[in-house]
Amino acid sequence: MLRARIVPCLLMHDGGLVKTEKFRNPKYVGDPLNAVKIFNEKEVDELMFLDIDATRLGREPDYQRLRSIAVESRMPLCYGGGVTTAAQAAKIISLGFEKISVSAAALSRPALIAEMADAVGSQSVVVTLDVKRNALFGGYSIHTHNGRTKQRAGLLEFCGQAAALGAGEIVINSIDLDGTMGGYDLELARQVRESVDTPVTFVGGAGTPDHMQALIDAVGVVGAAAGSMFVFKGPYRAVLISYSRPARLG
C-alpha cells in the first residue's frame, strides 16, 4: 500500500530557514543542516526546501548548501528556487536531491518542464504553484516571485498542461492560508487533484495532524505538507522543530 506523504516544507532565506505568514514577515526558525538532522531522527517521509530569495534576486541555487543537505539527509529531498534550466535541474539531482521544483520559470516558459523531464526523468520534475483565492469572482489565481507577481495562466489549465508536459508532481501552495494553521483549503485540493493524473501535494493551512487527516479523507493519498506546524510550538509560536503525523498513518 502506498501511504500519504507528510512533508515538512522549509523556506531558505539569507542562509537560514524562515517561516512566513501569507508569504510575509519571515521569522528565523533555524539552520538547514540542523533541521535535516532532527528530521532524520524523526524518520520524516520527505523534505521540501524552497529558496525564497533565488527567483526574486535572479540568482542560481546555492549548490554548496544543497550538497551538504543531501549528504546528510536520510529522507528524499525536493528543492525549489531559482531553477530556470534543465542543466541546473540535472546538477541538483547529481548532488543527491530526488526532485526539482520549478514555478516562475515554468510559467514563463512551459517547455522547460519537458526539457527537465528529458534530462532527469519526469518522476523528478515538480511544478509548484503559489495560489490565491479570487475574492470577487471565485476560483484561484497563480502568483510568483513570493506572491508579488500575478500570472495570467488559469490554475487548473496550467496544472493539466504541466502534467501533459511531463511534470511528475504538482505542489499547490495556498498564499492565503500560509502560516495560518487553521486547516487546508479542501475545495482547492479537490479541484486540483481532479485536474491531473500525477501525484499532488498541498501546503498552506496545516496546524495539526487532524488537518492533514482531513485533507487525506477529502482527497485520498496525497502529499500533506506544512511549514509552521513543524517549526512552531504553542500559541506564542515558539520555535521548535518537531514532526507529528496523523495517527492512522502509523
Next chain:
Amino acid sequence: MIAIVDYGSGNIAAIANIYKQLKIPHAVTADARELAAAERYILPGVGAFDATMRHLAACGIVEVLQEQVVGRGKRLMGVCVGMQILAGSSDEGELPGLGWIPGHVKKIARDRASPPLRLPHMGWNSINLRGDSPIFGGVDSARGFYFLHNYYFHAADEADVIATASYGADIPCSVNRANIYGMQFHPEKSHANGTAIFRNFAGI
C-alpha cells in the same frame, strides 16, 4: 571493501555517508584497478535508462564489472535505475542493458487499477517479501521504502523476484539472481529500513 560505482549518479554521496556511519569500509570509485580489488559493488542510478547506460559506458568500467561480477561471482547491488540496467532492455530507452538478470523494464500501466493509477509511483509503500532473503533481514516490510519511479523490472524468471510492492497490482521491487541484487526503491532515502539493506549487503 565495498565499491560504490562512481559514474556521476546523484545518490552516491548519501550511500557513502551511510557506510561511513556504519563504519563499513567502502570507496566511491570509477577506477578500474580499484574496482577489480573490491569485494562487493553498489551500482547507484537516478535518471533515464539510456543516459545511465551511456554514463556507465563512458567511464569504461562495464568490462571490469562484468569480469568481477559475472565472471568471478562477486556481489553487486543495483539501486533504482542501477537496478533497472541489470535487465536486458527497457521500455524507457533503446540501448541494451547489462543483461545480468534476464528481464525487461516496463512502464507501470495506469490501467492496472480503477480509478487509474497516478504516475509516478511516489512515496512510502509497504513491501511483500517472497522467500526469506537475508538482504531483507531486520526490515519492517509494513513500513516499507520510498519509491519514485515510472518503470519497473519485469523479471523473465519469476523466481528472481524477492519482493513486490502493491500499487494497483503487485509490482516487482527487488530482484536477486545468484550474486546479483536489485532494489527499485531508494534504500539510501528510506531511514532505518534502508540502512538495514546496506548493512545486510555488506554481510551476505
